[in-house]
Amino acid sequence: SNNKILVELDEGSGIATMKLKSPPVNSLSLDFLTEFCISLEKLENNRGCRGVIFTSAIPKIFSSGLDITEMCRKSTEHYAEFWRAVQEMWLRVYGSNMVTVAAINGSSPAGGCLLALSCDYRIMAENPKFSIGLNEAQLGIVAPFWFKDTFVNVVGHRVAERSLQLGCLHSAPEALRIGLVDELVPEEKLQDKAAAVIAQWLALPDHARQLTKSMMRKLVLDRLVAHREEDIQNFISFITKESIQKSLHMYMEMLKKKKG
Numbered sequence: 001s002n003n004k005i006l007v008e009l010d011e012g013s014g015i016a017t018m019k020l021k022s023p024p025v026n027s028l029s030l031d032f033l034t035e036f037c038i039s040l041e042k043l044e045n046n047r048g049c050r051g052v053i054f055t056s057a058i059p060k061i062f063s064s065g066l067d068i069t070e071m072c073r074k075s076t077e078h079y080a081e082f083w084r085a086v087q088e089m090w091l092r093v094y095g096s097n098m099v100t101v102a103a104i105n106g107s108s109p110a111g112g113c114l115l116a117l118s119c120d121y122r123i124m125a126e127n128p129k130f131s132i133g134l135n136e137a138q139l140g141i142v143a144p145f146w147f148k149d150t151f152v153n154v155v156g157h158r159v160a161e162r163s164l165q166l167g168c169l170h171s172a173p174e175a176l177r178i179g180l181v182d183e184l185v186p187e188e189k190l191q192d193k194a195a196a197v198i199a200q201w202l203a204l205p206d207h208a209r210q211l212t213k214s215m216m217r218k219l220v221l222d223r224l225v226a227h228r229e230e231d232i233q234n235f236i237s238f239i240t241k242e243s244i245q246k247s248l249h250m251y252m253e254m255l256k257k258k259k260g
């Protein structure tokens, strides 16, 4: 059903909000990714829309990242379709002509962090209980090269290297300190602040801003476009390994057990 993403466009300002609403944790399932890309494409093709805010309709969670059940005990055809959808989301957000801001109102591990990293600007709620990071290594899996490239482009090589190897989830204050997010604001001010930032970026001539953005990101985008099928095959051969399936299974069990 088409209801995992609530889209609101403010005609006056040309700023849209995409509110992620896929309970319980906004995991990026194949259905979610498909709806996300369709919604974003509609905004991208709408001349009345020049900026978009990504935020969550679920308390305390921005997005829990890729839906792990999509990576467990499925067919190779399913893995290929799923991975293509993950690539598509990143290509569309990272390559967007619109001004994109992540209003991170909850925890944002792995794929959730990638979504935020792919925006032009990141604002996080100043709650130290919320964490963000590319924690793949903690699941016994490896962040793909384009996750890594996107991360390096935001925080620099040294910070990315350490954070990726340790699979760090950074608290909001720590995320600010290492430059993973651009600012922290009280949660109730998140939406207004995001709109204000977009308005500031939109004050510049569109063509200059868009060409500059493309210049900064093209190399990294082109690398995935050129190796897309190879990247899918890579994902399939990695994810179908028995040892990787075991790691993911154990991680899911751990998530269930930690419950009270």
Ligand code: CO8
Pocket (backbone or CB within 6 Å): 024, 025, 027, 061, 063, 064, 065, 066, 067, 068, 069, 107, 109, 110, 111, 112, 135, 136, 139, 141, 142, 143, 144, 235, 238, 239, 252, 255, 256, 259
């Ligand atoms: N996928 C599927 N189900 C999930 C996920 C997920 N990512 N995250 C949580 N769930 C499920 C839980 O298992 C639980 O299910 P159930 O109710 O059946 O027990 C339910 O959602 C609620 O979860 P919690 O009880 O844990 O909820 P909390 O509010 O306590 O915590 C968190 C929310 C912080 C989001 C927590 O659930 C969490 O840390 N989740 C795991 C996040 C994570 O590590 N994601 C990584 C996914 S991998 C990825 O995105 C990139 C992979 C790159 C692929 C590379 C391969 C080559």
